[in-house]
């Protein structure tokens with residue numbers, strides 16, 4: 001596969017948005033037993049793109065659920081090349097992003113990783129421990145290979161910095177919905193709509209809120225402002241607990257439905 | 263310090279600040295190492311911290327307040343002790359910088375008093391910290407008690423079991439101790455938990471990091487707070503070596519390396535003088551420089567023990583304070599530039615050294631600085647006739663329980 005054959009993440013989200021819809025990007029931990037089947041099931045449940053986690057030994061942005069799924073995947077032998085390889089064999093008709101921590105990419109080699117993403121059909125990367133200050137080397141490699149880098153914006157990010165972040169960002173802007181790490185929350189944090197609104201004012205990129213979006217109701221609520229959501233822990237908990245592609249797809253479908261109803 | 267010593271120390275501090283161990287460049291870079299690899303949520307807080315530290319460090323009122331605390335509360339300056347019995351046995355002059363005599367029992371208090379004062383100045387009301395051996399946790403709990411702040415310390419489950427005395431001390435001091443139950447359940451995982459906590463609480467919480475680790479500005483700031491060790495030691499060595507000594511400086515300065523804060527502190531007093539050899543001693547099972555390659559974790563680029571894919575390895579050391587797969591970025595740079603060298607010792611050598619100092623000098627060392635001692639014992643031939651300075655970074659009280667199990671009936 002070459003860069004021009006990639007299913008582009010951004011275009012898929014923009015298409016959903018211009019048809020008046022809201023974007024749904026589920027997160028799944030790569031390398032769990034049966035993860036490829038899980039990906040296929042989620043793709044057909046209404047995802048506009050899928051974020052695939054490449055597990056890292058020390059995920060500082062992640063709460064207990066994704067920590068546990070990462071440990072399970074690592075124990076099952078998950079590796080970055082193994083997951084990219086798995087992705088290259090899939091044909092699910094939905095654009096893919098990888099989400100991982102910078103050391104795995106650094107160790108792989110920035111250029112080699114970007115090239116391997118293209119070969120695997122992955123069009124975007126999300127590296128939560130690589131802020132603007134440290135993004136230069138990776139972004140050059142990613143730009144050269146033709147893959148996009150999704151940057152994160154947080155409730156603590158000042159306005160002046162938000163503009164610089166969206167300028168460097170591709171695919172979509174990942175709006176961190178709350179002060180904290182990934183994990184399920186009982187209610188939508190007030191900060192979620194605030195950061196989404198602030199971002200909408202400075203960019204035309206799709207603005208997706210992630211971290212803490214746990215129910216279809218919360219997703220619909222934040223999408224009164226945002227263009228879409230990334231849903232991680234709530235899905236991953238069901239993956240780990242049920243191991244059933246059908247029930248995970250059903251859960252993802254409930255988000256699709258809530259977003260379509262508005 | 264009396265005025266004379268203080269003047270000399272100030273003069274030396276100026277000389278040192280200009281050279282090897284100066285301010286980092288760019289975004290916290292020491293050579294290619296360092297940086298700020300953290301989630302976006304924390305970046306504004308780190309920029310704020312850098313500005314606050316620069317401001318405080320240039321403010322005589324802050325400096326004076328810290329100096330007063332270091333003197334009247336922590337007991338500085340710490341003495342320099344010449345160890346005649348052990349020196350004679352080994353065949354060189356051995357000096358110990360007695361950080362073990364500080365309040366709370368280690369060098370960690372220097373950094374913590376500085377950071378806690380800074381936290382107050384920034385209007386923060388809660389301290390979080392990670393701890394390995396518990397010494398940094400105890401120091402943080404102490405400062406929190408003194409300054410009326412809330413304190414939560416993360417500590418690996420494995421370390422909680424082997425350093426239970428320090429866990430109780432922290433609780434006595436009013437701190438909460440929360441076990442880190444993921445990964446290797448040691449220092450590395452305690453750092454992860456502290457960072458996760460901070461991502462959620464950054465608005466009112468100050469992360470009091472315990473070594474020259476983590477994202478910028480910590481490696482630089484923590485070293486500055488420990489610079490006092492090297493500055494004092496340089497003056498004390500000049501006096502101890504006598505007017506006849508050509509330089510007034512030791513030939514070799516040795517310190518153990520966990521994250522590298524006690525080493526950075528003492529090295530800062532001597533790095534500007536190329537004739538002084540600087541040696542950092544890592545545990546064989548936690549030798550980031552000895553066995554690692556460059557990597558990125560805990561907010562910094564540095565040497566890191568990791569597998570072929572970049573998954574961080576679990577360190578294995580008898581000493582909870584050194585049981586860490588990474589190392590401070592400035593040490594990575596000092597190693598690459600050749601200014602300092604880094605050596606490894608085994609647990610067995612450490613156990614020997616621990617007993618040796620106890621029996622010959624009446625000083626029970628912490629297991630961490632026993633690493634530095636173990637290296638000079640092994641190297642006694644090449645050190646013959648030299649003046650050797652070891653940073654005695656902490657006392658062994660906290661390790662006595664663990665050593666009772668290791669040594670059993672052999673004594």
Ligand SMILES: Cc1ncc(COP(=O)(O)O)c(C=O)c1O
Nearest residue numbers: 397520521522523524583630656
């Ligand atoms: C007495 C003592 N020395 C050394 C260390 C290691 O830390 P560092 O390398 O930062 O000095 C510790 C850490 O717990 C310690 O307690």
